[in-house]
Amino acid sequence: MTRQLITFHVGSQCLGVDIMATREIRAWSPTTPIPQVPAFVRGIVNLRGMVLPVIDLSARLGWGDTEPGARHVIMVLQIGDRQYGLIVDAVNDIATIDGAAVQPPPGISGDGQDELLEGIVSVDGEMVLILDLERLAHNFGVPEEVAIAA
Template identity: 45%
Template sequence: MEALGLRDDLNDKSAAAAQNSLQLIAFSIGEQTYGVEITTVREIRAWNGATPLPNTREFVRGVINLRGTIVPIFDLRARFGDGQTTPTKNHVVVVMSVGDKWVGILVDAVSDILTVSRDDIHNVPEGNSIDTELLNGIVTHDSRMVGLIDLHAVVSGARMDN
């Protein structure tokens, strides 16, 4: 119950304080590390190409076949506005569930599983709207900054006319 409420209340310090630790899957885009809550991750697989989807924004890399289900792949780098990733076999797709949908996120590498304390989650500093829109919060781990990805925000706005 609390684990469920957690995702919505990450910004809310009092709620975060109620549960002390949080496990994250950490992955990297370039030099930067990001994390998503481990319970949302369904599968991690190597990049093996995707069928491009027409009439979608550049951060939608296409769709893949995940055991008979068609799953869209989002290019996180492109989503952050840094241009499309040129994927190789070493790139990784993290398949996650967002609501009742499954989506894949293309990242450079998966680095670690982190356990952080909820008390250590900071608000994203106001400033760039992309940061506040796509991140739920920031946490420090081993003196590295880890951005907590807001999956709902990442996968929305995929269509051209949005």
């Protein structure tokens, strides 16, 4: 069975998410910090009247903090019944993959970060890490009233 992914870069790493979870891609805009959330929660932005929590994906994956600038974008994703923004370096393309070609994550990190991956697939000769959005969103630490439309 085939499926479609939106592929994007965080640093030098190529990642992908299911196209059906992607709501929009918007230019970087500064966030408003909120107190008592994990460091990878960069803050919130106003998305047409909705308060949108913005997550530093690099920091969430344990790869270090992003210093966002004009070249970065915010991918707005629907995860469960909430929308979140993920800071990424650049969005690449839509890739159609064969579900049978997806390999399981290696399970070798020892820090639980592999659990954030659904699998790995090769797209045009490049390894793409497919994010497990439900696991990624687990314990974001964003207060319920912030993570839901205002």
